[in-house]
Amino acid sequence: MTSPHVSEQHAEQHADRRTGRPADQQTDQQTDQRTDQQEGARGWAARGALSRLRFTSLRLRLVVVFALVALTAAVSASGIAYWLNREAVLTRAQDAVLRDFQQEMQNRAGALPVHPTQDELQRTAGQMASGSQHFSVLLVATDPGGRTAYGTSGGLNGFSLKDVPKPLRAAVNRQQKVTSANKSPYHLYWQRVVDHGTPYLVAGTRVIGGGPTGYMVKSLEPEAKDLNSLAWSLGIATGLALIGSALLAQAAASTVLKPVQRLGVAARRLGEGKLDTRLRVSGTDELADLSRTFNNAAEALEKRVAEMAARDEASRRFVADMSHELRTPLTAITAVTEVLEEELEMEGGGIDPMIEPAVRLVISETRRLNDLVENLMEVTRFDAGTARLVLDDVDIADQITACIDARAWLDAVELDAERGIHARLDPRRLDVILANLIGNALKHGGSPVRVSVREADDEIVIRVRDHGPGIPEDVLPHVFDRFYKASASRPRSEGSGLGLSIALENAHIHGGEITAANSPEGGAVFTLRLPRDASALTGRPAEEDKDGKQASGTGGEPAASSPSPSAAPQPQPPSPSQEQGGGQDPTREEA
Amino acid sequence: MSPVPSLLLIEDDDAIRTALELSLTRQGHRVATAASGEDGLKMLREQRPDLIVLDVMLPGIDGFEVCRRIRRTDQLPIILLTARSDDIDVVVGLESGADDYVVKPVQGRVLDARIRAVLRRGERESNDSAVFGNLVIDRAAMTVTKNGQDLQLTPTELRLLLELSRRPGQALSRQQLLRLVWEHDYLGDSRLVDACVQRLRAKVEDVPSSPTLIRTVRGVGYRLDPPQ
Numbered sequence: 001m002t003s004p005h006v007s008e009q010h011a012e013q014h015a016d017r018r019t020g021r022p023a024d025q026q027t028d029q030q031t032d033q034r035t036d037q038q039e040g041a042r043g044w045a046a047r048g049a050l051s052r053l054r055f056t057s058l059r060l061r062l063v064v065v066f067a068l069v070a071l072t073a074a075v076s077a078s079g080i081a082y083w084l085n086r087e088a089v090l091t092r093a094q095d096a097v098l099r100d101f102q103q104e105m106q107n108r109a110g111a112l113p114v115h116p117t118q119d120e121l122q123r124t125a126g127q128m129a130s131g132s133q134h135f136s137v138l139l140v141a142t143d144p145g146g147r148t149a150y151g152t153s154g155g156l157n158g159f160s161l162k163d164v165p166k167p168l169r170a171a172v173n174r175q176q177k178v179t180s181a182n183k184s185p186y187h188l189y190w191q192r193v194v195d196h197g198t199p200y201l202v203a204g205t206r207v208i209g210g211g212p213t214g215y216m217v218k219s220l221e222p223e224a225k226d227l228n229s230l231a232w233s234l235g236i237a238t239g240l241a242l243i244g245s246a247l248l249a250q251a252a253a254s255t256v257l258k259p260v261q262r263l264g265v266a267a268r269r270l271g272e273g274k275l276d277t278r279l280r281v282s283g284t285d286e287l288a289d290l291s292r293t294f295n296n297a298a299e300a301l302e303k304r305v306a307e308m309a310a311r312d313e314a315s316r317r318f319v320a321d322m323s324h325e326l327r328t329p330l331t332a333i334t335a336v337t338e339v340l341e342e343e344l345e346m347e348g349g350g351i352d353p354m355i356e357p358a359v360r361l362v363i364s365e366t367r368r369l370n371d372l373v374e375n376l377m378e379v380t381r382f383d384a385g386t387a388r389l390v391l392d393d394v395d396i397a398d399q400i401t402a403c404i405d406a407r408a409w410l411d412a413v414e415l416d417a418e419r420g421i422h423a424r425l426d427p428r429r430l431d432v433i434l435a436n437l438i439g440n441a442l443k444h445g446g447s448p449v450r451v452s453v454r455e456a457d458d459e460i461v462i463r464v465r466d467h468g469p470g471i472p473e474d475v476l477p478h479v480f481d482r483f484y485k486a487s488a489s490r491p492r493s494e495g496s497g498l499g500l501s502i503a504l505e506n507a508h509i510h511g512g513e514i515t516a517a518n519s520p521e522g523g524a525v526f527t528l529r530l531p532r533d534a535s536a537l538t539g540r541p542a543e544e545d546k547d548g549k550q551a552s553g554t555g556g557e558p559a560a561s562s563p564s565p566s567a568a569p570q571p572q573p574p575s576p577s578q579e580q581g582g583g584q585d586p587t588r589e590e591a
Numbered sequence: 592m593s594p595v596p597s598l599l600l601i602e603d604d605d606a607i608r609t610a611l612e613l614s615l616t617r618q619g620h621r622v623a624t625a626a627s628g629e630d631g632l633k634m635l636r637e638q639r640p641d642l643i644v645l646d647v648m649l650p651g652i653d654g655f656e657v658c659r660r661i662r663r664t665d666q667l668p669i670i671l672l673t674a675r676s677d678d679i680d681v682v683v684g685l686e687s688g689a690d691d692y693v694v695k696p697v698q699g700r701v702l703d704a705r706i707r708a709v710l711r712r713g714e715r716e717s718n719d720s721a722v723f724g725n726l727v728i729d730r731a732a733m734t735v736t737k738n739g740q741d742l743q744l745t746p747t748e749l750r751l752l753l754e755l756s757r758r759p760g761q762a763l764s765r766q767q768l769l770r771l772v773w774e775h776d777y778l779g780d781s782r783l784v785d786a787c788v789q790r791l792r793a794k795v796e797d798v799p800s801s802p803t804l805i806r807t808v809r810g811v812g813y814r815l816d817p818p819q
Contacts, residue, residue: 324674328604334697334699335610335699339614392765392766393764406776428780
């Protein structure tokens with residue numbers, strides 16, 4: 001074929017490759033971006049609120065990727081199909097036209113004289129154009145008078161030499177050397193042009209051995225229309241492929257994301273402490289693998305936690321059992337100690353003055369031991385979570401007065417409280433808290449200790465302030481720690497070391513709080529906050545008595561607190577009639 | 592009541608039994624001891640003590656069961672000695688009919704005070720009687736009859752009924768009742784009152800689950816109402 005044709009095709013191929021490249025690069029970028037975001041997604045996992053957003057964006061990304069792949073595939077496939085078709089259709093049409101034109105040129109224009117007249121040219125052109133191919137013909141020759149004569153067939157609105165592109169004219173009129181490879185000096189050249197949106201085929205050649213130059217133009221509109229409709233259907237097919245790929249991506253995203261979502265939910269449950277959370281493993285894909293890994297991890301975790309809990313439980317059990325066991329000998333010792341004590345107090349008692357200090361020591365240390373065991377039992381009850389509230393309506397001021405009265409602290413404590421402030425709480429536990437706070441204040445701060453009661457919304461605020469040196473800053477965070485002694489120089493005879501810790505636990509079980517601080521005016525301040533009504537915490541109605549309906553039920557209830565959450569400065573013999581003067585100091589330093 | 596009250600101490604631990612016997616004897620009680628529930632029940636029949644001090648954890652039949660068996664026939668006061676101060680023990684003990692409880696390690700003086708308080712409940716004081724519907728409380732004879740039938744009340748139940756009947760229509764708080772009946776201090780266990788009220792209701796009310804005589808006053812305590 002001819003050279004312009006070849007060069008044209010080459011250019012098309014080149015353009016095709018160019019359009020292919022950027023699409024590939026785009027997909028690459030997309031994948032890179034995805035891995036980046038997946039990395040980031042791990043960070044997001046913690047933020048539950050964003051998880052939905054994350055899922056949707058992953059879904060979006062999947063859809064976009066699928067769509068891009070589909071688009072690339074469809075566009076390149078239909079593009080290739082289009083161009084191949086186009087070439088096939090156009091080539092066939094133009095080959096037929098050109099063959100005809102060549103034929104006509106040989107038969108009719110070749111029959112013309114070397115210098116035909118205008119009329120002859122006109123007629124021959126008309127004859128040439130009357131063939132089956134419906135092209136217009138323009139013949140150019142030199143008439144006998146030496147002028148350039150033109151002969152055109154009708155149609156196509158006056159086909160003139162102006163309509164023939166100059167390069168084509170030049171090519172047609174260029175005489176080539178006749179060689180072995182090139183048998184004739186002139187060739188048939190053609191070119192496709194577009195004029196006002198309509199494609200035309202323009203071709204031209206010269207009759208060899210002198211004669212007119214013939215040009216033809218043929219509208220390629222029918223072919224263009226065919227190709228247009230082909231392009232449309234390919235476009236529609238591409239669109240359908242896009243939609244299909246989006247739907248597919250959606251489905252794929254769902255199959256991937258649903259297990260991921262399930263995994264997320266399970267992980268959250270696990271984090272909330274529901275260690276028996278397991279995933280249903282279905283299939284053999286990576287997600288099933290992940291589920292299996294999750295299950296294994298959860299199982300291992302559950303086992304570990306159970307082991308630790310069991311060990312913890314065992315050691316607590318041991319302390320609880322131990323303190324229980326200590327009680328039996330202690331009961332016997334305590335009873336006998338009292339006999340000894342009475343003997344001591346008797347005028348001219350039968351105790352040898354030499355061993356009197358020994359007896360006193362036994363008595364006081366037995367009491368200490370009693371307190372310690374009592375506190376230990378109380379602590380184990382809190383640790384085991386078996387401590388319960390026995391609620392009653394309490395007048396706070398009365399309770400505080402009774403508490404300090406029973407321990408003979410009336411002279412050492414200034415009470416600033418109005419009567420009539422009522423709260424629903426466990427009077428024994430309140431007593432334990434107060435006795436520990438006030439006892440502690442007396443011990444470390446010295447009298448006077450000031451106790452004030454204020455009401456605040458649905459809270460009762462009790463402040464215990466002493467006039468001592470205050471609590472050192474480094475000790476402040478530890479005052480509620482078990483067995484934490486403020487001063488290493490007096491490790492003993494300062495109580496059990498559990499008092500404030502028990503007070504705090506007792507406040508907590510009411511839903512309250514105790515804070516320790518130093519007053520700007522000097523001295524330590526312990527602030528106790530208790531809710532006005534703690535019945536919400538006991539899990540039963542505010543009134544524990546339901547008009548006899550509990551008659552048979554009480555026995556089964558895990559009800560109520562220890563009979564004596566005494567734990568701490570307990571006025572040991574709370575005997576009503578006998579021991580009136582005996583509100584003891586918690587430390588029992590007398591003896 | 593004999594001038595020197597006689598007690599029966601049922602306790603399986605030798606050391607505690609000996610020590611408490613020593614201590615209580617010094618406080619002026621006559622003390623008999625038993626090492627098991629079975630022995631205790633036998634001695635109860637033989638000696639007719641005024642009061643029983645009963646350990647909860649006993650070999651063989653436990654303290655609760657002993658308490659229940661005693662209550663089937665006798666209304667004498669029972670004080671429980673609980674070593675396991677688990678809450679459930681106290682509640683079960685009060686359910687099975689104990690009048691009071693003491694937690695180990697108990698001090699002799701505390702136990703003595705409780706014993707004396709319980710024994711005082713049976714003492715007469717006035718000579719009138721009161722009628723609440725079909726319930727007749729004879730304070731002179733210390734008896735309560737319902738529809739002419741004698742009711743078997745423990746001294747504690749009787750004392751509770753007397754204290755309530757002395758102030759008919761007036762609500763008494765649990766803490767007040769603890770002081771009046773049990774002679775406990777300000778930290779008395781209000782469950783003693785609740786358990787005793789339940790037992791009393793079971794005896795005096797027509798339908799114990801919907802009482803018409805001993806009414807609960809929400810947020811306060813209990814009240815004895817003359818029936819309308």
